[in-house]
Each structure stands twice: as C-alpha cells, then as structure tokens.
Amino acid sequence: MTKESDTERQAGDFMALAFRQAELAAGRDEVPIGAVLVDSVTGTILAADHNRVEEWQDPTAHAELLVIRRAAMASGEKRLPMADLYVTLEPCPMCATAIAFARLRRVIYAASDPKGGGIEHGPRIFTQPTCHHRPQVFGGLDEGRSAEMLRSFFRAKR
Numbered sequence: 001m002t003k004e005s006d007t008e009r010q011a012g013d014f015m016a017l018a019f020r021q022a023e024l025a026a027g028r029d030e031v032p033i034g035a036v037l038v039d040s041v042t043g044t045i046l047a048a049d050h051n052r053v054e055e056w057q058d059p060t061a062h063a064e065l066l067v068i069r070r071a072a073m074a075s076g077e078k079r080l081p082m083a084d085l086y087v088t089l090e091p092c093p094m095c096a097t098a099i100a101f102a103r104l105r106r107v108i109y110a111a112s113d114p115k116g117g118g119i120e121h122g123p124r125i126f127t128q129p130t131c132h133h134r135p136q137v138f139g140g141l142d143e144g145r146s147a148e149m150l151r152s153f154f155r156a157k158r
Contacts, residue, residue, distance in 0.1 A: 011108060014038055014086040015141050017048055018110075021063065022088045022149060025050035032149050035063035035087040037071050037080070040105055046071035046083060063087060064095035068102050079103040088146045090139060093118030096125035099135060106136045110146035 014036050021034025030051040037046040047067035053059060064087055072078055084106040085091075091099060091107065096118035099107060107119065118125045119137055126134040 010043060011086070011141060014045075014084075015088075015108065015110065017045070018063075018086045018088050019142070019145065019149075021048055021050040022146070025052075025063070026149070026153055028052075028055060030054050032153050033063045033087065033089045035067045035085060037067040037104075038084045038086065040082050040084045046074065046080075060094065062092065062095050064091050065098055068098055068104075072102065081105055084108065085135075086141075089113050089150065090117035090119055090121065092116050093123050093125055100125060100131050100133045103133045104135045106138065108138045108141055110139075110141055111143045111150065112139055 018034040018036045021036065022032040025034060026032035030053060034050045036048045038044065039046055047070035049066040049070065050063050052061040052066065064085060067085070068080070071080055071083060079102060081103045083104050085099065085104050086108050088110045090109050090111065090113040092113070112120060114121050116122065120139060125131055126137065
C-alpha cells in the first residue's frame with residue numbers, strides 16, 4: 001500500500017471544500033459548481049464560493065470568477081501567479097479567459113464539461129495563440145462525484 005503524498009492529500013482537501021461550496025449552490029437552486037482559490041506557497045485559502053448566477057441575476061457570477069475577484073481585491077493585485085484554483089467542473093470559456101488574465105498558476109477541476117468547457121473542450125482557451133498565459137491544468141479529481149451531483153441537479157429540474 002502506497003502512502004498518499006501531502007500534496008495529493010492537500011489537493012483532496014481543497015477539492016472537498018469546493019464540493020461543499022457546490023452543495024451550497026445546489027441548496028440555493030444554483031447549478032452546483034464550487035471553487036476554491038489557494039495560495040500555492042502557504043496553502044492559505046484566498047477565497048471560496050459557488051455559482052450565484054440565479055441569486056444575483058448575473059450571467060458572470062460563476063464560482064471561478066467570484067473567487068478570482070475576491071482574491072484580487074483582497075490582495076490589491078490583478079494578477080495572482082501563485083494561486084491554484086480548485087473547481088468542481090471544467091471552467092467555461094469566460095472563466096478560462098479570466099484565469100489566463102489573472103495568471104493563475106494551476107487549475108485543478110473535477111468533471112470535464114464536453115458541452116460548455118473552455119479548457120479541454122470547446123475553444124480550448126489556453127491553446128489559442130492569443131492566450132498569453134497557460135496555467136498547469138489537472139482534470140478528473142473526484143470526477144464521478146461532480147458528474148453525479150450535476151446529473152442529480154438537472155434530473156430534478158426536469
């Protein structure tokens with residue numbers, strides 16, 4: 001039996017917090033997506049939030065954008081090069097572009113989004129020649145849990 005590394009355990013903890021945010025979103029009748037932004041040097045959580053599109057009637061109130069905004073405002077910096085983003089679904093093209101503009105170091109997401117994704121699906125923002133920053137990307141961390149949470153949410157809507 002191999003021992004899980006501290007880095008992997010920490011990543012799992014941060015993704016678990018993103019899932020708690022997604023559960024809060026579902027409880028508010030929002031698409032259940034949660035995000036956590038972490039300082040990769042200190043392990044400090046910079047921001048955690050969930051989708052608030054319905055609550056705010058704002059199509060840009062995606063979890064990823066909310067945590068980037070909060071961390072940038074708190075730091076007084078528009079770029080967050082030492083920040084890692086944990087999110088329960090592959091970011092959409094809008095969020096992927098914001099990730100590039102914020103110069104995030106890493107994006108770790110749970111489930112892929114073949115219909116609306118912007119990183120490994122759809123326009124693949126980080127591979128575009130006009131994209132000036134390409135974070136490290138890791139997908140599939142607890143993918144099944146995210147996929148089931150989304151399926152259950154939309155099944156209940158039908």
